[in-house]
Amino acid sequence: MTATDHDTAEVIASMGEDFRGGSPLMRPVEIVASLLLVALVGLLFGGVVSRYAFAYPVIWIEEAASISFLWLAMLGSAIALDRNEHLRLTIVLKKLAPVWRERFEAAALVAVAAFLIALLPSAVEYAMEEWYITSAALHIPNTWRVSAIPFGFLLMTLLVLQYLLRTHRMADIAFGLFVVGGFAAGMWLATPMLIAMGSASLLIFLLLLVPVCLLGGVPIAFCFGLGTLAYLLFGSHVPVYVMMGRMDEGMSSIILLSVPIFVLLGCVLDATGMGKAIVDFLGSLIGHVKAGMSYVLLGSLFIVSGISGSKVSDMATVAPALFPEMKRRGNKPPEMIALLATGAAMADTVPPSIVLIVLGSVAGVSIAGLFTSGFVVAAVLLAILIGLARWKARNEITGSFRRAPFALVGRLLVIAAPALVLPFLIRSSVASGIATATEVSTIAVLYAMAIGMVLYGGISWKKLCNMLLETAALTGAILMILGTALAMAWVITQAGVAQSVAQMMQSMPGGWMGFMLITIVIFLILGCVLEGLPAIVLMAPLMFPIARSLGINDIHYAMVVVVAMNIGLMAPPIGVGFYLACKIGDVPPDEAFRAIWPYIFALIGGLLLIAAVPAISIGFL
Known part of the structure; x- marks a missing residue:
C-alpha cells in the first residue's frame, strides 16, 4: 500500500x-x-x-x-x-x-x-x-x-x-x-x-x-x-498447535519475500513522480487523436502497473495526472471512473503483480510463466477496452486539439525513458530466468530510488519514513491473511472437503469448459466480497488440483482466476475497487454506477475468450 x-x-x-x-x-x-x-x-x-x-x-x-x-x-x-x-x-x-x-x-x-x-x-x-x-x-x-x-x-x-x-x-x-x-x-x-x-x-x-x-x-x-x-x-x-505450523508456512515462503519490496517500489513510484512522467509522454504522443485521452489512461495503467504492482497505486498515480485534462476536453467524469476502474482490473496481470506472486507461491505455479502469460492476457484485455473506448468516442470532435510538437514529444520521452525502462527490466529478467522475482524486486526498487532521487526530485526523509511504514503495514496485512487462509485451506483439505468437491465438479456436465464457467462465477463473486488475495489464498489449494485433474494447464487456469477476481473487485454495487476508483477520481459512486457496466461486460467477454482459448495464456511460454 x-x-x-x-x-x-x-x-x-x-x-x-x-x-x-x-x-x-x-x-x-x-x-x-x-x-x-x-x-x-x-x-x-x-x-x-x-x-x-x-x-x-x-x-x-x-x-x-x-x-x-x-x-x-x-x-x-x-x-x-x-x-x-x-x-x-x-x-x-x-x-x-x-x-x-x-x-x-x-x-x-x-x-x-x-x-x-x-x-x-x-x-x-x-x-x-x-x-x-x-x-x-x-x-x-x-x-x-x-x-x-x-x-x-x-x-x-x-x-x-x-x-x-x-x-x-x-x-x-x-x-x-x-x-x-x-x-x-x-x-x-x-x-x-x-x-x-x-x-x-x-x-x-x-x-x-x-x-x-x-x-x-x-x-x-x-x-x-x-x-x-x-x-x-x-x-x-x-x-490447535498445528495451526501455528500452517500459519508459519503461509507467512514464510521465500517466494513472498518480493511482496514487501514491490510494495515499496510502488511507494517510490508515487513519491518520485516517475509514473507522471510516463503519463505525460503518452499524452503528448497520442492525446490528440479521437478517444486519445482514453488510450492514454489505459496505456498508462498498463505500463505503470509494471512498476508498482498495486492497483490502488496505479489509479492514484494516473488519475490526478490525467483527469483535469480529460475534463477540459469534455470527457464525462463517470466515463473516466469506468475507464480507471476497469483499466486497473485489466492491468493487474501485468508483472510485477503481487497477486501473481502470491498465487504462484500458494498454487506452486511458475512465477516466470505467470509473468509472461500475464503480460499477454493484459494486452488482450487492453485491446478490448481500447476498442470499446473508441466506439464510445465515435462522435467525439478532436479538431481543436493539435498534435504535440515533435520537440516536446522528444523532450518528454527523454524524461520518461528511465521510468519506461523499469517495467521491461522487471518482466524480461523474470521471464527469461536471469533472476528470480525476489532478486528483480530488489534491483528495481534500488534503481527506482536512485533514478528518482537524481532525475525526478528526490525523496525527503519524512516521506521515506512514511513509505517504509506503509510498506510494513500492507505487508503485515497481506501476510496475516495468507497465514490464516492457508490454515483454513489445510483444514478443508484434511477434512476431505476438497476431495468431495473435486469429485462433484468432475462429474458435472461440460467437461473442462463447464468447470471454467463455474470457476469464473465463483471468482467473480469472491472478488466482489473478499478482495483479491483472500479469495485466491483460500480457494487456490481447492480449485487447482481439480483443474489439473481435468487437464487444464496451471498457468491458463491462473489467468482465468485472476482476471475473474479482478472484474468482481471492480463490479458495483459490492466491489471495493469500484469505490476506491470513485474516491480517487472524486466522483460519487451513484454517478459512475451505470457508466462502468459496458466496460465490465467487455472485460467479461475478454475473460470468456481467454478461458476458451488456452493459447492466449500459454502460447508464448
Missing part, C-alpha cells in the same frame, strides 16, 4: 468508524519494522551482488532474510491493526443505527482479541519447540525466527484491548463479551455432536461463522482464523 493508499484505506477497511488506535506504544515498533524492511532490502541486494558479481553465493543471507521477513510480517500486522489497514467489510454495519453499530464494533474487537488470546499459548509452545531445530548456515535455533509469531499476537492483543477500553462504553463491551462468550459456550456444549458429525461440522464454521464475522466487521484475516480455530476447538480432535 502506497502513501496515497493510506488515504483510501478507509474505503477498503471501514467506510465508516474504524479501529484506529494511535497507540503511543507503537512508535518503537514502527521504527523496528522500518529498519527490518531496510535490512531486508540490503540483505537481498547483497545476495544478488555476491551471486552475480562475484559468483559466490552467501548461504546465510537467505536465512537472515527469512528471519527479518517473519518479524516484519508480524510487526507490520500490528502496525496495520493500529492504523486500520487490515481489510474488513462494513456494508452491514453502515446500515445500522449508531447505537447498534457501536455494539457490533465492540463485538468485532472482542472476537479479534479472543482469537489472539486463544492462540497465544500455542504460539509460545510452537516457538519453544522450534528451539531444537537449528538453521543450516547461521547455526542458531529457529526460535529466533518464529518467536515473532507470539510476540506479534501479544502486541496485537494489547492494541485491541487498549483501543476497546478507551473508545467503547462498558455496555458495548459487555454486549461484545456476551456475543462472543455465548457463541463459545454454545459450541462447547455442542462439541460431542459436532465431532460426531465429522467433516460435515466444518460447513457450520465456514459457511456460518466466517460470513457472520465478515458481515460483523471483523477483519478478513481474523475471520479466516476464527473459523479455523473454532473448528479445531469444537469440531475435531486436532490440537
Whole structure:
C-alpha cells in the first residue's frame, strides 16, 4: 500500500468508524519494522551482488532474510491493526443505527482479541519447540525466527484491548463479551455432536461463522482464523498447535519475500513522480487523436502497473495526472471512473503483480510463466477496452486539439525513458530466468530510488519514513491473511472437503469448459466480497488440483482466476475497487454506477475468450 493508499484505506477497511488506535506504544515498533524492511532490502541486494558479481553465493543471507521477513510480517500486522489497514467489510454495519453499530464494533474487537488470546499459548509452545531445530548456515535455533509469531499476537492483543477500553462504553463491551462468550459456550456444549458429525461440522464454521464475522466487521484475516480455530476447538480432535505450523508456512515462503519490496517500489513510484512522467509522454504522443485521452489512461495503467504492482497505486498515480485534462476536453467524469476502474482490473496481470506472486507461491505455479502469460492476457484485455473506448468516442470532435510538437514529444520521452525502462527490466529478467522475482524486486526498487532521487526530485526523509511504514503495514496485512487462509485451506483439505468437491465438479456436465464457467462465477463473486488475495489464498489449494485433474494447464487456469477476481473487485454495487476508483477520481459512486457496466461486460467477454482459448495464456511460454 502506497502513501496515497493510506488515504483510501478507509474505503477498503471501514467506510465508516474504524479501529484506529494511535497507540503511543507503537512508535518503537514502527521504527523496528522500518529498519527490518531496510535490512531486508540490503540483505537481498547483497545476495544478488555476491551471486552475480562475484559468483559466490552467501548461504546465510537467505536465512537472515527469512528471519527479518517473519518479524516484519508480524510487526507490520500490528502496525496495520493500529492504523486500520487490515481489510474488513462494513456494508452491514453502515446500515445500522449508531447505537447498534457501536455494539457490533465492540463485538468485532472482542472476537479479534479472543482469537489472539486463544492462540497465544500455542504460539509460545510452537516457538519453544522450534528451539531444537537449528538453521543450516547461521547455526542458531529457529526460535529466533518464529518467536515473532507470539510476540506479534501479544502486541496485537494489547492494541485491541487498549483501543476497546478507551473508545467503547462498558455496555458495548459487555454486549461484545456476551456475543462472543455465548457463541463459545454454545459450541462447547455442542462439541460431542459436532465431532460426531465429522467433516460435515466444518460447513457450520465456514459457511456460518466466517460470513457472520465478515458481515460483523471483523477483519478478513481474523475471520479466516476464527473459523479455523473454532473448528479445531469444537469440531475435531486436532490440537490447535498445528495451526501455528500452517500459519508459519503461509507467512514464510521465500517466494513472498518480493511482496514487501514491490510494495515499496510502488511507494517510490508515487513519491518520485516517475509514473507522471510516463503519463505525460503518452499524452503528448497520442492525446490528440479521437478517444486519445482514453488510450492514454489505459496505456498508462498498463505500463505503470509494471512498476508498482498495486492497483490502488496505479489509479492514484494516473488519475490526478490525467483527469483535469480529460475534463477540459469534455470527457464525462463517470466515463473516466469506468475507464480507471476497469483499466486497473485489466492491468493487474501485468508483472510485477503481487497477486501473481502470491498465487504462484500458494498454487506452486511458475512465477516466470505467470509473468509472461500475464503480460499477454493484459494486452488482450487492453485491446478490448481500447476498442470499446473508441466506439464510445465515435462522435467525439478532436479538431481543436493539435498534435504535440515533435520537440516536446522528444523532450518528454527523454524524461520518461528511465521510468519506461523499469517495467521491461522487471518482466524480461523474470521471464527469461536471469533472476528470480525476489532478486528483480530488489534491483528495481534500488534503481527506482536512485533514478528518482537524481532525475525526478528526490525523496525527503519524512516521506521515506512514511513509505517504509506503509510498506510494513500492507505487508503485515497481506501476510496475516495468507497465514490464516492457508490454515483454513489445510483444514478443508484434511477434512476431505476438497476431495468431495473435486469429485462433484468432475462429474458435472461440460467437461473442462463447464468447470471454467463455474470457476469464473465463483471468482467473480469472491472478488466482489473478499478482495483479491483472500479469495485466491483460500480457494487456490481447492480449485487447482481439480483443474489439473481435468487437464487444464496451471498457468491458463491462473489467468482465468485472476482476471475473474479482478472484474468482481471492480463490479458495483459490492466491489471495493469500484469505490476506491470513485474516491480517487472524486466522483460519487451513484454517478459512475451505470457508466462502468459496458466496460465490465467487455472485460467479461475478454475473460470468456481467454478461458476458451488456452493459447492466449500459454502460447508464448
